Amino acid sequence: MFAASDGLWAMMSALRDRSRVARMLNMALQVRGVDGWSSMRYFLSLAPRERTVTDGAALLTPGTVDVLPPEGFRQMPPYDWPGLGTVREPQWLHAGPVRPLLRVPVIPADFPLPVGTHDAARTDALAAADPWGFPWPGARE
Template sequence: MRPWMLEAPPLPVSPDAEAAFRAALEGPAPLPAGWPRWQFLQWVAAQGFLLHGSSRPDLTLFEPRTPHDLSPDDFSRRAGVFAASDGLWAMMYALRDRSRVARMLNMALQVRGADGWSSMRYFLSLAPREGTVTDGAALLTPGTVYVLPPEGFGQMPPYDWPGLGTVREPQWLHAGPVRPLLSVPVIPADFPLPVGTHDPARTDALAAADPWGFPWPAARE
């Protein structure tokens, strides 16, 4: 694994917490005290639901769109409704402050080894609009993660990453509109991983020269 790849903190779900999680998913019911939102979202994804992070708290329908993406694969640039089968990846999109963040450089993936797929590995770096912020966590703001039904979604196929091996992303795509089942408010303190910063122009240039060099030197500083 690469040094910049991060893992989620270990936090096993107790039977009591799982019962409370299920009640919160099925009903209106509060989340159990002491359990972080990211752990609830990871549990929801493990039940087969998909997640979509947004800065807006009032969405009732997701329409297909074409994203701006530097990834070398075609799947990430297709038009549709994107969703994640991973809570932390969805939170990255929910928590970025669009008014102060020009671009986001992020990743969630597993690497296939001799014993199967690795645990999920993450990376998040934000490009500040004003160019003076060096603390990536300061560029986060409250957002919302929406729970989506899995029907009609297709997962991005595994692919070969030169120098790393076969990888799999928790990225899913639906060609048509999708209505959410539940919304989960999140705040910056809910996110358990460090957040970096980068210069988007320099990173774009490096990405054009080396499409597989993620996250490129500009995002590692």
């Protein structure tokens, strides 16, 4: 099981309307600097099933965020990202099933960040050409 220690990253996943979103492209990470870890950096974009949708906020729907117990989770280790340096994501792993302690309802108005849109096929081509180039200039509509 995967979990996130960053509430905004978890909210993005909970709020996307899976019936209208073909794919989600997201990133939440910190970059290690001389004074420690940076603040969280985000990239959030949805690939709509309908090509006429260009407003990412229109692809959000009410959902829930599960609050999980910390026991048994381990954080994904930091890694090197070419051009950025050492980064870490707020992603945590657990080997087995986990029962939520609480389910928190969220609505699109709760989400404080802009949500872009992208073309899934164009982004796939950019990723194939430069796997470490995320978020691939030109991916967003």
